[in-house]
Amino acid sequence: MNSEKFNSLFPLPPFEPALAEYALLKIIRSEITRIGLRRAVLGVSGGIDSALSLALVAKALGADNVTAVLMPYRSSSPASLEHGRLVCDTFGVRYVTQEITPMVEPYFISQEKMNEMRRGNIMARMRMIVLYDYSAKENALVIGTSNKTEILLGYSTLWGDMASAVNPLGDLYKCQVRALSAFLGVPAPVIDKAPSADLWEGQSDEAELNLTYDMADRILYQHIDLCRSQDWVLRRLAACDGDIEAAQRIFRRIETSQFKRNMPIIAKISHRTVNREFRQPRDWNV
Amino acid sequence: MKIATVMFNPRLGDVKTNLESHLEVLKELKKFCADLILFPELSLTGYLLENLTAAVALKPNDRLFSELTSVVGSSAVFIGCVLSENGTFYNSYIMVTERGLGFVHRKIYPPTYGMFDESRYFASGQKLSSVMVASERAGVLICEDAWHPVLAAAHSVAGVALVLTPSASPARGMEQGEFSNPAMWRRRLKVYAESYNQFHVYVNRDGVEDGVIFDPDAFVISPLSAELLPTQTGLAAGHRFSVFEIDLADRESAAAAGGPWQNDIFSLNEQILRDARRERESRL
Numbered sequence: 294m295n296s297e298k299f300n301s302l303f304p305l306p307p308f309e310p311a312l313a314e315y316a317l318l319k320i321i322r323s324e325i326t327r328i329g330l331r332r333a334v335l336g337v338s339g340g341i342d343s344a345l346s347l348a349l350v351a352k353a354l355g356a357d358n359v360t361a362v363l364m365p366y367r368s369s370s371p372a373s374l375e376h377g378r379l380v381c382d383t384f385g386v387r388y389v390t391q392e393i394t395p396m397v398e399p400y401f402i403s404q405e406k407m408n409e410m411r412r413g414n415i416m417a418r419m420r421m422i423v424l425y426d427y428s429a430k431e432n433a434l435v436i437g438t439s440n441k442t443e444i445l446l447g448y449s450t451l452w453g454d455m456a457s458a459v460n461p462l463g464d465l466y467k468c469q470v471r472a473l474s475a476f477l478g479v480p481a482p483v484i485d486k487a488p489s490a491d492l493w494e495g496q497s498d499e500a501e502l503n504l505t506y507d508m509a510d511r512i513l514y515q516h517i518d519l520c521r522s523q524d525w526v527l528r529r530l531a532a533c534d535g536d537i538e539a540a541q542r543i544f545r546r547i548e549t550s551q552f553k554r555n556m557p558i559i560a561k562i563s564h565r566t567v568n569r570e571f572r573q574p575r576d577w578n579v
Numbered sequence: 580m581k582i583a584t585v586m587f588n589p590r591l592g593d594v595k596t597n598l599e600s601h602l603e604v605l606k607e608l609k610k611f612c613a614d615l616i617l618f619p620e621l622s623l624t625g626y627l628l629e630n631l632t633a634a635v636a637l638k639p640n641d642r643l644f645s646e647l648t649s650v651v652g653s654s655a656v657f658i659g660c661v662l663s664e665n666g667t668f669y670n671s672y673i674m675v676t677e678r679g680l681g682f683v684h685r686k687i688y689p690p691t692y693g694m695f696d697e698s699r700y701f702a703s704g705q706k707l708s709s710v711m712v713a714s715e716r717a718g719v720l721i722c723e724d725a726w727h728p729v730l731a732a733a734h735s736v737a738g739v740a741l742v743l744t745p746s747a748s749p750a751r752g753m754e755q756g757e758f759s760n761p762a763m764w765r766r767r768l769k770v771y772a773e774s775y776n777q778f779h780v781y782v783n784r785d786g787v788e789d790g791v792i793f794d795p796d797a798f799v800i801s802p803l804s805a806e807l808l809p810t811q812t813g814l815a816a817g818h819r820f821s822v823f824e825i826d827l828a829d830r831e832s833a834a835a836a837g838g839p840w841q842n843d844i845f846s847l848n849e850q851i852l853r854d855a856r857r858e859r860e861s862r863l
Binding site for chain 1: 590591631753757786787788790792794
């Protein structure tokens with residue numbers, strides 16, 4: 294691939310960190326305080342996405358109004374825990390550590406031959422259970438940490454790490470997450486390390502996706518934001534000897550993960566079905 | 580002429596609370612003795628209404644309008660609301676003066692594409708009319724209406740000097756340190772001001788609804804193509820406002836310098852549009 298030509302034919306999306314910060318703080322503040330709450334809770338993994346969500350929510354609500362929950366599993370990388378503590382300390386946020394090993398292990402033992410994906414999903418969903426319990430315990434809303442790239446690629450666990458009340462990162466591509474993290478002072482080791490869901494030892498997002506985030510972001514920006522067709526993207530890729538198969542993998546991932554981006558199907562038998570005819574804004578009278 | 584613009588932040592679906600806030604704002608703005616006070620699109624209801632539309636709709640004879648009438652003083656106050664007429668809902672901009680409900684513009688082009696779904700809930704207004712305010716002819720283009728240049732042209736034909744554009748424009752896109760909206764709205768309305776020798780007044784709302792952010796903005800473009808700076812800005816009952824003073828002599832200066840509106844041949848424009856439509860239909 295001619296990288297220089299690829300980068301010029303597939304530019305990164307424009308991004309203004311100060312403006313994004315202003316907008317996201319306003320949205321977080323509004324969506325939490327308008328329902329009479331002032332607190333937030335989120336899982337902090339030691340990765341860049343949760344570090345950025347933490348930085349934003351601490352700024353929006355005040356660090357005292359945020360609880361970070363570190364939820365290691367016995368095989369989690371020690372560096373993840375260390376980075377999780379580092380970002381909490383950096384933004385002055387109180388954290389609690391809730392080891393999920395004793396919660397998920399009995400189930401793992403009861404099952405024969407669980408593959409890594411099943412185990413990873415259970416860990417992600419266990420973390421969701423803990424966060425939603427803290428939400429009730431502390432009268433706090435759960436803040437999401439999924440970015441636009443992984444939402445579009447379906448690289449997340451339904452009802453696991455995708456579950457939240459407000460997701461400030463959902464319209465930010467991974468490159469924008471990096472830019473905003475640097476702008477807000479997320480510690481360099483957290484920004485610079487290779488992205489990993491850390492659901493099993495040595496896991497790497499890019500190896501598992503068989504894609505680089507840089508390439509995915511550039512292609513997704515054209516296809517999703519600028520509505521360029523798949524054919525258009527493939528023709529342009531051919532013009533720079535780009536990785537056609539990688540683009541096809543991206544398109545396939547978007548299609549096959551659509552179910553994760555929708556609410557469950559409601560079988561319709563009445564005239565007025567929830568979310569089909571009965572459409573109400575979430576911020577109804579609040 | 581003095582125009583106050585209020586970048587109001589409504590509570591979604593709560594007309595009662597929003598009315599109280601409008602009354603508070605109007606009381607606080609009284610000291611400026613503005614000829615016109617403009618609130619944004621759907622200021623009484625909020626924007627992302629969906630099925631709340633019917634619940635927040637008002638009849639033109641609603642008692643609420645008399646409450647407003649009692650506080651407007653000598654100002655003409657423009658407010659965004661949902662009007663219900665003959666079982667149909669309109670995204671409307673109404674003028675209230677001390678004499679009551681004086682003028683209604685029903686949005687002609689409720690957008691239904693991209694993030695917008697207005698035609699699902701609102702009918703299209705069928706008429707573009709204008710009203711005399713403080714001795715000048717004023718017309719309205721609610722938000723998306725201003726994306727249809729033929730409506731700005733129609734106001735010009737009717738002799739409208741002052742075009743009011745209230746909006747609920749969701750902030751999105753990024754251009755040189757700002758959302759795309761402020762530059763885009765200025766580009767658009769400057770073209771109309773220049774082409775038709777009109778003042779254009781824009782006011783966008785503040786706030787957040789369902790994760791969508793509205794970035795407060797208000798500006799005036801003179802027919803000399805200059806953006807006017809506000810003479811006062813501040814908060815009224817917690818809502819941002821800007822006051823502008825416009826010199827109507829700008830229109831005379833623009834006329835003296837000459838401009839394209841002076842060569843408009845209305846009958847020819849109509850004929851060209853008719854011919855273009857025929858040509859299009861012949862290809863279908």
